Amino acid sequence: xxxxxSFGTVTKPYERLPQVKVKVLxxxxxxxxxxxxxxxxxVKATQVFKNRTAAVTDGQTVMKFILFDSLMDQINExxxxxxxxxxxxxxxxxxxxxxxxxxxxxxxxPLIVPDNLEEEGKALLTPPSTLVPILDLTAGIEQLVTVxxxxxxxxxIVKHQTDSALPVPLRNMTLKEDEGEIQICLWREANLVAxxxxxxxxxxxxxxxxxxxxxxxxxxxSFTVIELLSMSNKIKVEGLRxxxxxxxxxxxxxxxxxxxxxxxWLENYSxxxxxxxxxxxxxxxxxxxxxxxxxxxxLA
Numbered sequence: 679x680x681x682x683x684s685f686g687t688v689t690k691p692y693e694r695l696p697q698v699k700v701k702v703l704x705x706x707x708x709x710x711x712x713x714x715x716x717x718x719x720x721v722k723a724t725q726v727f728k729n730r731t732a733a734v735t736d737g738q739t740v741m742k743f744i745l746f747d748s749l750m751d752q753i754n755e756x757x758x759x760x761x762x763x764x765x766x767x768x769x770x771x772x773x774x775x776x777x778x779x780x781x782x783x784x785x786x787x788p789l790i791v792p793d794n795l796e797e798e799g800k801a802l803l804t805p806p807s808t809l810v811p812i813l814d815l816t817a818g819i820e821q822l823v824t825v826x827x828x829x830x831x832x833x834x835i836v837k838h839q840t841d842s843a844l845p846v847p848l849r850n851m852t853l854k855e856d857e858g859e860i861q862i863c864l865w866r867e868a869n870l871v872a873x874x875x876x877x878x879x880x881x882x883x884x885x886x887x888x889x890x891x892x893x894x895x896x897x898x899x900s901f902t903v904i905e906l907l908s909m910s911n912k913i914k915v916e917g918l919r920x921x922x923x924x925x926x927x928x929x930x931x932x933x934x935x936x937x938x939x940x941x942x943w944l945e946n947y948s949x950x951x952x953x954x955x956x957x958x959x960x961x962x963x964x965x966x967x968x969x970x971x972x973x974x975x976x977l978a
Contacts (some may be wrong), residue, residue, distance in 0.1 A: 697762040700734035700743070701789040703799030705755050709730075711867055720828040721835050721847040721869055733773070733799030737791050740798045749783065758789040771952055777870040805901060807883040810848025812858030815896070817888045822899065825862075826880040826907060828934050829854030835869050850895075853881070854934045861895040873906075876927065877965040880905040906965030912973055918954045926951075928958070936960065938967045946971055 713725035730750040733744045743761075745753065753759060761783055765776040807822040815823065831852035837845035847869040851862050862881060873879060883901035888894045913936070919928035924940035926949070938960075943949065947970070957973035 684819060695764060695766060697760055698736055698764075699760050699789060700736050701754050701758045701791055702743075702755055703733040703735055703740070703791075703796055704803050705730060705732045705753065707750075708802045708825060709867070711870075713844060716835070716837055716845075716847070723870060725825055731803060733802045735789075735791050735795045735799060737789055737795070739773075740795055740802055741773050741775055742802060743777075744793060745777045749777045749781060752783045758786055760784040760786045779930075799931060801952045805883070807901070812853065812855040812860050815858070815860055815886065815894075817886060817894050821888050822883045822901070823896070824880060824882040825855070825860065825884065825896070827853040827858075827878070828936060829873060829875055829877050830854040830859065830933065830935050831878065832873070832875050838865075842943065853879070854932070857932050859933070861893070862901075863895050863897045864904075865898050866904050867900075868904060871904040871906075873904065873965065874937070876935055876967075878909060878962045879965055880907055907964045908965075910959065910960075910961045912957060912959050914957055915955055918951060920949060920951070924949060928960075936967060942967055945969070951961075 703793050707728065707730050709726050709728050711723040711726050713723075715722040715724045728750075730745045730753070732745065732753055733740055734743045735741070743764075744752075761775070761781065763778060763780045763782055765778050767774050767776055805822055807824045809824045809826070810819070812825055812827055815825070829851055830957040833850045835847045835849045838848040846866050847864075849864045849869050851864065851873075853860055853862055862884065868881075881898070882905075883904045884896035884898045885899055886896050888896060913928070913930055915928050916931045919927050919929075921927055921937070926938045926940065926943045926947075928936045928938065930936070939948065947955070955972050959969075959971045959973055960967050
């Protein structure tokens with residue numbers, strides 16, 4: 679029986695779906711947080727469910743197959759299996775196979791599938807996300823996008839009540855790249871990455887939404903990955919201030935603010951600052967400034 683035909687054929691609550699023969703195209707291990715603990719300064723995941731999601735095909739249709747518990751280790755990419763006693767469901771518009779307590783998976787002879795289904799399987803588990811300069815982002819962009827830049831504003835992690843009974847974490851921030859600036863809303867697991875003001879980051883798989891109240895913002899999705907970037911660059915310093923705690927904040931002409939830890943700043947400069955440097959070379963590693971050096975103004 680093909681996947682396309684087996685989905686929707688069950689009309690009675692306890693009717694069993696027919697066995698299917700499928701090839702595993704891609705496998706991805708995922709974690710979903712079902713319970714959060716808010717401590718006033720951040721958020722912790724206190725209940726995490728792990729599963730393995732595969733993109734499978736019967737040679738005609740590509741579908742997700744979510745495996746729980748002991749079945750997680752019973753499939754491998756590129757192998758073909760016969761599956762019995764599985765469930766079927768929809769998550770939004772997406773069809774999905776689900777493992778159950780009595781699901782049985784058998785090794786079998788290989789299934790040859792066309793290349794286009796292989797690519798469809800990869801896109802199903804990790805859809806493409808295009809790196810777009812922030813200045814080019816508009817409300818009309820429908821695909822998932824990736825952006826990078828310095829965090830110029832970041833709010834606290836707050837509880838947000840959704841349609842479910844338990845609240846989820848939400849954090850708003852502003853990301854700035856050159857003259858461009860966007861609002862980003864980080865949901866759920868995206869808040870488990872430690873980030874702060876003035877850090878250089880890349881955020882993938884964002885979806886743009888425009889509301890009459892808050893305007894255009896880009897929201898994280900279940901595919902979002904936050905990467906702490908590294909770079910070396912010469913910047914012109916338009917302003918400087920000492921933050922509470924002793925860290926130094928550098929202001930560029932386009933409004934970008936870069937935070938330098940007190941210990942890093944004191945390697946080449948003093949606090950209080952006697953004279954503000956006009957140009958500096960900065961080195962950023964894993965999102966944070968690791969070195970600041972003066973630039974000869976004749977070479978700036």
